[in-house]
Amino acid sequence: MKNITVDWTDAMAGLIFILFGLLFGVQSLGLEIGTAFRMGPGYFPLVLSGILLVLGGLIVFSAIHDRGGEGVGKMAWRGLFFILPAPIFFGLTVRGLGFVPAIFLTTLVAALASFKMRPLWALVLAGAVTVFATLVFSYGLGLPFRRFGPWLEF
């Protein structure tokens, strides 16, 4: 008798596709569908969502087989925790704090993503990046960023 095992990476991938298919499919239904002759904004997305649902289902189905798949492996939790917020942080602060402090803090946040980075070095690195980026982007390329924003004015 064969052991039925499930390749969880594939199954999860399939589920994600199904989820996206449902998300977009339901929203397409809220749009005007139209006819094949004059397609409305919802027609093509609805078709695509349907295809995505079917594909997701097939992937889940094919994930159930008689040999186990390899696992997901190590996750970069610390990386996720510090790398992803970096651009968000930049977005939240670039207008208020201004370009210079925003880029300094963003680099600092990103630097924390590695176990290897020591705090002092992170500060030095962030400082160097800030000086370089300000010279190149703000003075050199003349991008219209405010160097110091309204939050810093007293």
Add this chain to the structure above:
Amino acid sequence: MDLLSNLSLGFATAASPENLLFCLIGVILGTLIGVLPGIGATATIAMLLPITFQLEPVSSLIMLAGIYYGAQYGGSTTAILINMPGESSSAVTAIDGYQMARRGKAGTALAVAALGSFFAGTVATLLVALFAPPLTAIALKFGAAEYFSLMLLGLVSAIALAHGSILKALAMVVLGLILGLVGTDIYTGAPRFTFGITEYADGLSFVALAVGIFGIAEILRNLEGDQDRTVLGTSLGGLLPSRADLKRMVAPMLRGTAVGSILGILPGGGAVLAAFASYTIEKRLSDHPEEFGQGAIAGVAGPESANNAGAQTSFIPLLTLGIPANPVMALMVGAMIIQGIVPGPNVASEQPELFWGIIASMWIGNLMLVVLNLPLIGLWVKLLKVPYHVLFPVIMAFCSIGVYSVNSNVFDLYAVAFFGLMGYVLLKLRCEPAPLLLGFVLGPMLEENLRRAMILGRGDPTIFVARPISLTLLLLTLAVLVVMFLPSIRKKREEVFVEAD
């Protein structure tokens, strides 16, 4: 001669001091990022893309092309020196290149790679100049139905080159297509899938998507291990290949160029396939097949020529039809659209300077690579020793600035974080991001042509099979799908990619 006058126009454009400078900057930046291990050409270009937007259209595309060649060359450098190919197309180079490096012939291996690439680049550039105009003439006859069928063929072929499961690659394409539709509907003006955020009414930022799913996802993957790399400690050895070495590389170089040029034109992009095909051919033809895997020069010269020729000729479908053959070309389409150029057959007739300027700059870029990189190899090796935990915060900072500078839209930055997470999760679930990017770029075009064709056909879908060119393209699409699902081909395909990893 038309060709000569066109080429001279191209060279006049590409050789203006300004464009030469941008080409040079592109090549250097591309190599610089490309030598960072684990970051392939696509990620490199995605991250450097925003920098080019401040320039004139011609200069910006020339610089992007330069970044592309530079990144590819950088990928080969890491493949040879630390056995870590920046991308799959230089995976083959790593096999024999690294062995050569271990025997103290790293310099020779790098020189052979550079010379092979340059030769292949020269031939392929000529091919592009020869074949682009007639193909453009055909493409001008294309209607909505033909475009739709052609894009379908391109998308399906792209799947053939993705790693792993075909089903997952198909799903990634479809997901990309849907994501491409986010924004305002062109016909009715109705907002679609914007979740009420008006900042997304113009669609999701292409740069944000590319930086997120390629750049950030790659950084996260590199952070998993978080360990130091071992860079080859031994000396590089002499750079110049000996006369005997040169003799041994000529034939593989010629064959590699031929294979690469042909495979590169195919939609779906053949650089990876070309490198593998060339390696297999060389191994089969060699008098000393046992040398392969032990540091055979032919094993470096052939595949390197092939992948560079393929990289070059993959511009043909882009320049003539506006259809990207691989993710890098998809990035070029994105760049052109942001610059206000609609890629397609009209580019050649309406903007000849741009069209021929890009072609000429390909050759100039390749020349710069040889001239620059041979003396600069020492510098690249030093760069390899910079620890990763110092590099990636810098990359993150520049990505943030870059993405923001395109539209000054902070929501693009939030999209970067979202796509970074999505790209990483999908990567962990063994879904290749490349098909998603192609789908994203082609999504709006595909829908527009579908809708137009259906209106022209008065709602009758037989319009796609009634027109001969469209029918041929659809049959080809079907053939590709059938072939991919054939059990024997499927097995072979898996083997190829297992070798690649």
